[in-house]
Amino acid sequence: MKIQISEGAHVPEYASAGASGADVRALVTEDIVLRPGQTALVPTGIFLELPDGFEAQIRPRSGLAIAHGITLLNTPGTIDADYRGEVKIIMTNFGDKDFIVRNGMRIAQMVFARTWQADFEVVTELRPTERNHGGFGHTGV
Numbered sequence: 001m002k003i004q005i006s007e008g009a010h011v012p013e014y015a016s017a018g019a020s021g022a023d024v025r026a027l028v029t030e031d032i033v034l035r036p037g038q039t040a041l042v043p044t045g046i047f048l049e050l051p052d053g054f055e056a057q058i059r060p061r062s063g064l065a066i067a068h069g070i071t072l073l074n075t076p077g078t079i080d081a082d083y084r085g086e087v088k089i090i091m092t093n094f095g096d097k098d099f100i101v102r103n104g105m106r107i108a109q110m111v112f113a114r115t116w117q118a119d120f121e122v123v124t125e126l127r128p129t130e131r132n133h134g135g136f137g138h139t140g141v
Helices: 062-068
Strands: 002-005 022-025 032-034 039-049 054-059 070-072 077-079 086-093 099-101 106-114
Touching (some): 032 039, 032 086, 077 086, 086 106
Antiparallel strands (some): 032 099, 039 086, 054 077, 054 106, 070 086
16 A cells, blocks of 8 residues: 655554554644534545555544544545545544544544446336335334
């Protein structure tokens, strides 16, 4: 994976041998205070060159979610293979206390996945299934 980093930025790291998400860290010159209900776009200082047919998915960190009510909007966020801009993280505080984002803090995780572009075929009818039109909650609790 080709990556470019700004001065002071961290290359994403896997916390364990079996981790599927690489930790992404904040690159801020001063702390960002996220008040309850607030959202901020947090820079990371990383730029990716993904292989064709892949995306990077940006996901919340479970520890921040359970301990502080911090999550990411637009989750999972998608970084397309042809995007070359800085990876930024949309952080939201659903907790009841201020949360401080500090430089170098692990704020998200990045997972890589294969993608493909579909060729859409318009039809007048779809093949029926046992579930068919059953939607939200149709199987019960």
